[in-house]
Amino acid sequence: NAGVTQTPKFQVLKTGQSMTLQCAQDMNHNSMYWYRQDPGMGLRLIYYSASEGTTDKGEVPNGYNVSRLNKREFSLRLESAAPSQTSVYFCASSATYSGANVLTFGAGSRLTVL
């Protein structure tokens, strides 16, 4: 029972470089999410996919793009990394998209942009 798997766990980038964070879930969940976590700010939603084939912006989408590759996989891309994107990124999934979503999170990906 892997749950939600994120790769890589750690990454260091230089300003302007691009990278993709990968996320896969094996729970047959319909909805997937990308959050960033910064000290003292809780979790902020970057993008989400309520169901396969759809993606929508969350609270802080600028500088990011996403792809819902299939029901299992949801990737987050930084096209031109900036130091402000230094953060811990979490992928999550839920069975459905509703007002009472129970989220299952991955272990996180720590990104540092120099």
Place this chain on the structure above:
Amino acid sequence: GENVEQHPSTLSVQEGDSAVIKCTYSDSASNYFPWYKQELGKGPQLIIDIRSNVGEKKDQRIAVTLNKTAKHFSLHITETQPEDSAVYFCAAPDSNYQLIWGAGTKLIIKP
């Protein structure tokens, strides 16, 4: 939109004592209030949640209370143990079903 405030930011209690973390929310239409626990190096994990038609919910040493009139909800942990040390987050959904999160409370259990 929804705004969630969480207090305190750090809470230190003696092992065996109780701990209480409080959150306030702004959107009176919110009807679902989860609490997540995040251990070091891991993602958050749901530990208990409550819906707006219920005032209190318990699960062993953990309980959540909801006061809809005052728009606040609280997490209560009794008989604290070392494994309760973690960061706890509250959340509430906005009108688009997106969870808005509190800033987190670091709970330290002193032996």
